[in-house]
Amino acid sequence: MTKEPVIVIENLRMSYGGHQVLKGISLKVSQGEVIGYIGPNGAGKSTTVKILLGLAEGYSGSVRVLGTDIVDGGVEYKRRIGYVPELADLYDFLTAREYLTFVAELYGIDPERADLKAEKLMDLFGIWGVYDSRIASYSKGMKQKVLLISSLLHNPDILFLDEPLSGLDANSVMVVKELLAQLALQGKTVFYSSHIMDVVEKVSSRIVLLYDGQIAADGTFEELRARGQDTSLEGIFNELTGLHDHRRTAETIAQWVQEG
Template sequence: MIEITDVSKNFGGRTVVRDLTLQVPEGKIFGFLGPNGAGKSTTIKMITGILPLDSGSIVINGTDITTDPLKAKRHFGYVPDKSDAFLRLKGREYLNFIADIYGVPEDQRNDRITYYTEQLDINEALEDQLHTYSHGMRQKAVLCGVLLHQPDVWILDEPLTGLDPKSAYTLKKLMREQADAGKTIFFSSHVLEVVEQLCDEVAIIDKGELRFQGEMHELKEEFREGKTLESLFLELTGDA
């Protein structure tokens, strides 16, 4: 579970996130939506400890990201929107490095590296350096790294960007499997059709403030009145 309570963040005198309160439950795929500049990426960077909070608190599976960041970070796996770190490492070196950070035993890591790289179809590129990978292949490598320590919480920022249709399908299947196993999937995306298809619950923010949080069926009740998810999103973010 992710608990965000009264969180705010300012940059250069401008409030980017204002008094945001969210509870992201276990066992669900939670969609986090908003237009460009709404504060989505800033929120995600605060959840993951990349950016400090100006006020409020964020607790991940009972551990505060500010007061005990190392313990909190062991609970989650994070897929950023840009996979451009450690580019001089070979694919296998990168995955072993991530496994070392999380203390994954050698026998388990080898089995998981084999399984997930075959699932995402990058097993034949593991001896190549990451800088030779396409954006989509780097994204797959990061996804494999996230899965190695079997985190209870997934934090995914536009994870489908650059993935081919087969890999996108595999990722969506893995997300559903993890949610069904009781884990927390926090998923940010601009692709409303994927959100409608995949998510159990959604939150919509605009200008740093929460506009809606609820289960997909609550949004779908609005669809019966002739509204699409796209039109409802535009209405809630003031762009209709």
């Protein structure tokens, strides 16, 4: 018997102020997949994620997450998902200990158990020494690590990541890339949105390219590469979106800067 996909999107449409952002996308995601969800700015990536998280209303179509039709507004499925947004406001006046145990309690985790787990994860991410320091004193990379830890504390079945490597040093990037592979081996699903093509290429078991509110390509990196002449994901992205004039655009900008 085939398991039901953990995410099922059918004919999803969304508009803001008369502008149609999503134009009828349909997508099924299975357990254990690492989905690289890519596309140019304004393609509808963040809108899709916000709908899946139950943070955006007014869409049409059907969206099921972990067997739940999210239009019902239930919160139970949200206990089984984790989220790292591209831009997040942390409570800077709190320490990491206070913030992480607070987040864990929202998911129903015992505070003492949450504290032990958070402290261990802080140590593994190399920032245990600031566990009791106020988040306001953290660097961008340290804050990003706290966000990652907060998304993992409750052992989610699905992890939504929007530019999760922002601000991380090279060693931490390597750790996170390997972590995603390990989570997939545990049967967890990762929905990964990023503009860093080489990372998407390396971590994703499947790549979905969104362009102008529609799915322009969907498959493994090898399947996407077979469709075009370029061998890199960045090149494939440019081919599928028709963005070929980077050099000419850069030359024109440089010229206008000089003449201005």
